[in-house]
Amino acid sequence: MAEIIDGNAVADDVRQSLTDAIETLADAGARPGLATVLMGDDPASETYVNMKQRDCEEVGIEGTHVDVDGDASPAQLYDTLEDLNTDPDVHGYLVQSPVPDHIDYREVIHRIDPAKDVDGFHPENVGRLVAGNDRFRPCTPHGVQKLLEAYDVDTEGKDVTIVGRSRIVGKPLANLLIQKADDGNATVTVCHSRTENLAEKTRSADIVIAAVGVPEFVDGSMIGEGATVIDVGINRVETDTEKGYELVGDVEFESAKEKAGLITPVPGGVGPMTRAMLLYNTVKAASIQEDVDVDLP
Ligand SMILES: Nc1nc2c(c(=O)[nH]1)N[C@@H](CN(C=O)c1ccc(C(=O)N[C@@H](CCC(=O)O)C(=O)O)cc1)CN2
Numbered sequence: 001m002a003e004i005i006d007g008n009a010v011a012d013d014v015r016q017s018l019t020d021a022i023e024t025l026a027d028a029g030a031r032p033g034l035a036t037v038l039m040g041d042d043p044a045s046e047t048y049v050n051m052k053q054r055d056c057e058e059v060g061i062e063g064t065h066v067d068v069d070g071d072a073s074p075a076q077l078y079d080t081l082e083d084l085n086t087d088p089d090v091h092g093y094l095v096q097s098p099v100p101d102h103i104d105y106r107e108v109i110h111r112i113d114p115a116k117d118v119d120g121f122h123p124e125n126v127g128r129l130v131a132g133n134d135r136f137r138p139c140t141p142h143g144v145q146k147l148l149e150a151y152d153v154d155t156e157g158k159d160v161t162i163v164g165r166s167r168i169v170g171k172p173l174a175n176l177l178i179q180k181a182d183d184g185n186a187t188v189t190v191c192h193s194r195t196e197n198l199a200e201k202t203r204s205a206d207i208v209i210a211a212v213g214v215p216e217f218v219d220g221s222m223i224g225e226g227a228t229v230i231d232v233g234i235n236r237v238e239t240d241t242e243k244g245y246e247l248v249g250d251v252e253f254e255s256a257k258e259k260a261g262l263i264t265p266v267p268g269g270v271g272p273m274t275r276a277m278l279l280y281n282t283v284k285a286a287s288i289q290e291d292v293d294v295d296l297p
Pocket residue numbers: 047048051094095096097098119139140234247266267268269270271272274275
């Protein structure tokens with residue numbers, strides 16, 4: 001039976017360890033500022049930006065939220081981004097994804113000043129990460145690395161299978177884990193919809209990372225005895241409950257926990273870490289822009 005990883009506790013530790021850096025910035029007369037941009041009214045996205053704003057308040061980051069009408073034109077959205085690019089009080093910002101269908105998210109990302117791109121999605125930041133010279137690690141992959149570190153899961157020489165090749169998680173995480181670094185040096189296999197013998201590739205892995213966006217895609221039969229299982233999926237599945245839905249990961253938790261040595265739950269696993277690493281990137285952005293040296297965890 002697996003030990004269950006407590007993502008909320010590790011995220012608390014990250015937030016706590018950012019307070020010194022925020023104090024150092026305050027002593028220099030600077031307060032980190034994060035803006036969230038939400039276009040449209042996707043209920044899950046509304047929840048996430050509210051949580052991000054609440055996190056800012058908790059640690060002393062100046063949070064600003066901008067709502068953009070779901071029917072607004074691309075040009076209207078780009079005007080908002082230009083305002084944020086030139087606002088000296090906003091050190092970092094993000095556009096919550098997904099955006100409405102008539103908006104090209106890639107084009108949106110291009111228009112974010114790379115120095116304020118605290119999601120780490122801009123091509124300049126992606127290129128830096130691949131080159132091993134990262135500025136902002138994307139929040140979810142970085143959060144996964146921090147979780148592994150917190151639970152003493154050494155990645156050096158280990159076989160890691162990532163299920164999912166998304167731009168936000170699979171690709172950057174694979175890049176980070178193969179890097180010659182203390183939190184890298186792994187041998188990484190990235191699986192996707194065309195992968196053959198997928199279950200063999202997950203079963204032979206020391207660490208399985210499910211980031212495919214399909215509820216309960218990975219079950220216990222796909223996990224090797226004692227493996228570490230990281231579930232990145234956060235899927236809203238409709239139920240008859242008052243809330244109307246429940247959160248389900250990409251891993252079938254009950255069967256996987258019988259085989260795994262360590263496993264993340266959903267909720268309470270990777271999600272809180274994504275938010276904590278966004279705060280981390282915001283503090284880093286402020287320290288670079290304000291030219292104040294801070295110690296980051
Ligand atoms: N611009 C971005 N858009 C999206 C990102 C992102 O990193 N940048 N990632 C996801 C959503 N996401 C962050 O925005 C996110 C998802 C979930 C959580 C979280 O804390 N989940 C909780 C449960 C929350 C709930 O009750 O619904 C948990 O798992 O415990 C944080 C961030 C897609 N879009």
